[in-house]
Amino acid sequence: MGWDLITKTPAQRAAANLSDYPRMRETFDWAQARTRLSGVPGGGLNIAYEAVDRHATGPRGDATALRCLSATGTTDVTYQDLLRLTSRFASLLDTLGVRPGERVFSLLGRGVELYVTALGTLRHGSVYSPLFAAFGPDPVRERIARGDGAVLVTTPELYERKVAPVREQLPGMRHVLVLGDPPPGTVSLADELARCPDRFDVAPTRARDMALLHFTSGTTGAPKGAVHVHEAVVAHHVTAAWALDLRPDDVFWCTADPGWVTGTSYGIIAPLTHGATVVVDAAEFDAKRWYANLADQHVSVWYTAPTALRMLMRHGADLADQYDLSALRHIASVGEPLNPEAVVWGAQALGHPIHDNWWQTETGAIMISNFPAVDIRPGAMGLPMPGVDVAVLRRGDDGRARVEGGEVTVAAADEVGELAVRRGWPSMFRGYLHDDERYARCFAGAWYLTGDLARSDRDGYYWFVGRADDVIKSAGHLIGPFEVESALMAHPAVAEVGVIGKPDPVAGELVKAFVTLKPGHEASDELRLDLLAFGRRNLGGVAPKEISFDQHLPHTRSGKVMRRLLRARELGLDEGDTSTLEAPV
Numbered sequence: 001m002g003w004d005l006i007t008k009t010p011a012q013r014a015a016a017n018l019s020d021y022p023r024m025r026e027t028f029d030w031a032q033a034r035t036r037l038s039g040v041p042g043g044g045l046n047i048a049y050e051a052v053d054r055h056a057t058g059p060r061g062d063a064t065a066l067r068c069l070s071a072t073g074t075t076d077v078t079y080q081d082l083l084r085l086t087s088r089f090a091s092l093l094d095t096l097g098v099r100p101g102e103r104v105f106s107l108l109g110r111g112v113e114l115y116v117t118a119l120g121t122l123r124h125g126s127v128y129s130p131l132f133a134a135f136g137p138d139p140v141r142e143r144i145a146r147g148d149g150a151v152l153v154t155t156p157e158l159y160e161r162k163v164a165p166v167r168e169q170l171p172g173m174r175h176v177l178v179l180g181d182p183p184p185g186t187v188s189l190a191d192e193l194a195r196c197p198d199r200f201d202v203a204p205t206r207a208r209d210m211a212l213l214h215f216t217s218g219t220t221g222a223p224k225g226a227v228h229v230h231e232a233v234v235a236h237h238v239t240a241a242w243a244l245d246l247r248p249d250d251v252f253w254c255t256a257d258p259g260w261v262t263g264t265s266y267g268i269i270a271p272l273t274h275g276a277t278v279v280v281d282a283a284e285f286d287a288k289r290w291y292a293n294l295a296d297q298h299v300s301v302w303y304t305a306p307t308a309l310r311m312l313m314r315h316g317a318d319l320a321d322q323y324d325l326s327a328l329r330h331i332a333s334v335g336e337p338l339n340p341e342a343v344v345w346g347a348q349a350l351g352h353p354i355h356d357n358w359w360q361t362e363t364g365a366i367m368i369s370n371f372p373a374v375d376i377r378p379g380a381m382g383l384p385m386p387g388v389d390v391a392v393l394r395r396g397d398d399g400r401a402r403v404e405g406g407e408v409t410v411a412a413a414d415e416v417g418e419l420a421v422r423r424g425w426p427s428m429f430r431g432y433l434h435d436d437e438r439y440a441r442c443f444a445g446a447w448y449l450t451g452d453l454a455r456s457d458r459d460g461y462y463w464f465v466g467r468a469d470d471v472i473k474s475a476g477h478l479i480g481p482f483e484v485e486s487a488l489m490a491h492p493a494v495a496e497v498g499v500i501g502k503p504d505p506v507a508g509e510l511v512k513a514f515v516t517l518k519p520g521h522e523a524s525d526e527l528r529l530d531l532l533a534f535g536r537r538n539l540g541g542v543a544p545k546e547i548s549f550d551q552h553l554p555h556t557r558s559g560k561v562m563r564r565l566l567r568a569r570e571l572g573l574d575e576g577d578t579s580t581l582e583a584p585v
């Protein structure tokens with residue numbers, strides 16, 4: 001099915017931060033980018049300094065850094081406030097004897113304290129690692145243990161439910177600081193902070209010092225702990241300027257949970273390095289509330305995810321029409337394939353097409369993007385960031401990039417291969433904690449192999465095909481689940497789809513689709529036949545042969561369809577690591 005190009009007007013192009021993509025692609029290098037940041041006076045590079053101090057002491061000092069929405073009202077935190085709050089937290093870590101490089105974990109909902117913990121930790125020179133507040137005791141224990149967590153900041157309720165049952169198994173965790181009355185074994189964060197000065201010289205960390213530990217989403221297996229360094233801030237800052245079009249006077253809302261890499265790279269660090277105002281909403285997804293946030297907070301740049309967009313689409317454009325979204329200037333999405341319908345729906349219902357972005361926990365920042373000044377091909381992930389060398393590598397029999405004598409071959413235009421990024425961008429992960437061997441396996445010569453399959457078209461746009469682990473081999477074809485899912489999404493009854501390969505004696509594997517229906521549609525044999533025929537018409541030989549209706553597709557907590565779980569359930573296999581599985585609703 002063809003989708004029309006969404007073209008940008010000359011005025012739109014001229015207005016974008018990155019107005020001349022082709023020129024920047026030619027001329028940009030990361031050394032230039034470094035000069036956009038200030039560095040710690042006297043030497044060093046520190047994420048917190050770039051996010052907080054630089055603005056607190058400048059013209060944006062009394063501008064709102066965080067606008068936190070909660071059931072009890074709205075709290076505004078200025079850059080100067082944030083400087084004091086994070087300095088006090090850094091002093092506290094110092095008082096507690098926490099050493100630079102030690103790990104500080106947060107298990108918190110979205111609120112001021114989470115930001116203070118993250119930025120205070122970085123200011124102190126220790127390493128920040130976020131946990132998703134909805135994790136159960138086992139995932140919490142496993143990550144703190146693997147990350148050698150020395151400090152945890154959480155709430156009394158979360159502590160009692162998720163940490164107390166496993167505390168004995170975490171002997172290295174010396175301090176638990178809680179927001180409220182401390183249960184046994186913990187201390188009150190507020191009481192401790194009250195004893196500490198609100199001045200703390202930012203740690204003169206080096207660019208290569210460890211700053212962040214991020215666990216991956218666990219979509220394809222057990223989550224891995226990706227190590228990031230302070231230098232990553234260079235990429236956070238520049239990608240936010242170019243891919244998200246961020247400016248100091250923007251009101252920015254990133255809906256990703258801060259427990260994941262997006263919620264930290266773009267929910268905390270990147271917008272603050274621009275001196276923007278960040279909207280923080282404690283509440284979970286609710287279509288009306290989200291529209292109201294966009295309207296009432298005058299959000300100008302919105303960074304969200306395909307699952308959220310699909311949920312809004314289920315409510316129809318009528319709901320969007322009831323809100324004044326005129327402040328919006330740019331909408332971007334990340335985390336999963338963004339179906340072309342959603343891109344186009346954005347233009348119709350929200351006044352702006354959705355700009356897809358591709359990156360991973362390991363890449364630390366946006367690598368491929370639909371830039372504001374560049375025409376959109378709905379369904380494509382976009383073009384590489386200036387300064388980032390991306391390629392599709394030719395595959396071997398196992399479906400991964402073929403490596404011979406450390407060498408790889410770049411695939412031809414339109415040929416499906418493994419997506420790879422050439423080493424040397426600032427936010428590249430520097431290891432999987434305690435797993436050097438796995439880290440080494442991610443590289444072939446100069447290339448980092450992403451585990452995703454893609455193709456690039458003749459104009460250099462990149463198209464997502466699937467995870468190397470999810471690809472279906474049927475009757476000699478290699479089929480990317482995303483292509484099949486997208487085609488079925490175009491059917492008016494379909495809200496969401498997960499596609500897997502199921503062993504088949506003749507074809508090797510056959511394509512099976514699990515379909516969630518939109519409200520107002522009932523599962524029936526007739527609809528199943530209609531969908532099968534619809535698939536055949538649009539996909540030909542790669543169309544699904546089997547369709548099941550499933551109103552509760554398994555998702556990771558970061559919103560991705562967990563195809564490996566659909567497959568394991570279908571085949572009666574062990575479900576593997578399900579620590580990041582979202583509780584069924």
Ligand code: ATP
Pocket residue numbers: 216217218219220221222223224333334335336337338356357358359360361362381450451452464466467558560
């Ligand atoms: P794990 O590595 O533990 O299996 P994960 O890969 O889902 O989990 P993340 O780092 O959170 O963990 O997600 C990155 C992945 O998400 C990418 O490798 C890709 O598969 C998918 N992804 C991200 N953005 C896009 C996009 N725009 N289009 C398609 N897929 C995307």
Ligand code: MG
Pocket residue numbers: 216360451
């Ligand atoms: Mg991954």
